[in-house]
Amino acid sequence: MTTALNGKLVTVFGGSGFVGRHVVQALARRGYRIRAAVRRPDLAEHLQPLGAVGQIMPVQANLRYRWSVDRAVEGADAVVNLVGILYESGKQSFDSVQAFGSRAIAEAARAAGLGAVTHVSAIGADPRSPSAYARSKAAGEAAVLETLPDSVILRPSIIFGPEDDFFNRFAAMARLSPVLPLVGGGETRFQPVYVGDVAAAVAKAVDGEARAGTVYELGGPEVKSFKECLELMLKITRRQRLLIPLPFGVAELQARILQMLPRPLLTVDQVRLLKSDNVVSAEAERDGRTLTGLGIAPSTLAAILPTYLERFRQHGQYDAHRAA
Template sequence: MTEILQIPKLVVVFGGSGFVGRHVVRALAKRGYRIRVACRRPDLAGHLQPLGNVGQIQPVQANVRVRWSIDRAVQDADHVVNLVAILHESGRQKFGAVHEFGARAVAEAARSVGAGLTHISALGADLNSASVYARTKALGEKAVLETISDAVIFRPSINFGPEDSFFNRFANMARYSPVLPLLGGGQTKFQPVYVGDVAEAIARSVDGKVEGGRVYELGGPQVLTFKQCMEELLTVIDRRRILAPVPWWVANLQASILGRLPNPLLTKDQVLQLREHNIVSDQATRENRTLAGLAIQPQSIGTILPSYLWRFRAAGQFQRKPAA
């Protein structure tokens, strides 16, 4: 009897060459999926190739602002994952164009080929938010569910992991500056989530193990203030720094200046975001729309941070902790 060869499903990952993307691609590759990574610069996505077998991962050019490139990227797809987002506006990369228009375009393209959709939003997405980032993220969610009613939407808190732009940035700052700023006094609450846990949740949605048509909120096991995050960071890199509270009006003034830089350290919109807590809601917890509800045990920053922040210690990996 002739056996029929089962061709692995094709998953298209928009934004798959970024920080979260590489972990998502790794999780999907381990499951044996064929992966098409849609990104603006496929020539810079070579770091993804070792994550799978030969020919399993294929980078292609696509831009969520250009509809025809999206349609081309999703051809023959079984499932589509949209990770594309920006933290600040630059040139034609505007919040509305990427978070709202791009989200709708990807959803419409996925619907046209009959593919499932997993969309990555962010905790804090709110149609009534003062932050343009948070507002357009919510508009993107709305566009997705209007287009594909059974799409899966994930809202992660701050992602941490080896290539993150949060703990790495402040750890690098601590190497040169005797002071670390605490915007608004550092009392804003976060629920940092390990990027590997987020990737696992996304991979399970591709497996069909996550109920569609719902918005899931992904946070880690700890709720920490901004100040506590900095204290944990300094403990890991074994450095002593002054944690200086910065009033909101001063933060706004700094953002008005820093926001003009090509790759700004702080923008006015980010200051608005930092005024709001970034934690999983009680309602999501009650309705099991969390990592725990997906049977994923979230990992803490105390477990993961030392594995990649050791390079910011004065003596790197060879630095020893003083005897207790």
């Protein structure tokens, strides 16, 4: 239920995406007015029912055009940047979106008189990474902190939830294919974090409950290998599939072909990213730069995955009423 409006306006860049809709809802429940800055406002109308009448308003903004970013930030009391891409397409390159775009948002916020932004990055952001995605994430973080040093950076591990691009993708593959690939042997470790918990962390940062100038690492309560994630997905969807190890070299060769598709199933850059574990660091745990440090109890995979993966069972949600 939406609370009474508090009079403050938050501009959320990337508000119509998977993470965005949960962030918008979390902020709306706290009484903020929300300006969802997106490239296609006509595709963001699904956000408006998440709040009271007139509380959520989509506006057009493209990070490659600074004037549109300035216009989206004008008059805002806080700014959140959720914009990110998993693969490059046309003018949407990692550098233009995740590095240049992040700097544009921070500079626009500074010009509007704000002292900080809340910036969502990713665990694995590293200027020395072999992955262009990870390098651009690191460049975006650096640009934000250089422009507004009091900003809060949130680095989630792989995010799961109803519209995620990981569990849903492999569950869909398991419907049709008798085998599933384990890139790199399936040994890469993840710390999957629920999208609702990431949204809560963003809302706490906007509320001023996060430490200024701090990089938080957001992970769930469990660390699981790539193989263990797929095994759990298969258990929930009640399907038996063969898991085939795919060496990184072979995966890269296949990715060179698959990345030519309009919506790539796998890219070379993603294969390179999978060569490193994606978990919360010991330093972040020690310093309290985690979900728990923000006062958020992370949700488990077992509690959330069945709520949206049951549709991939042989008889959909009706399988829930059949003997296991």
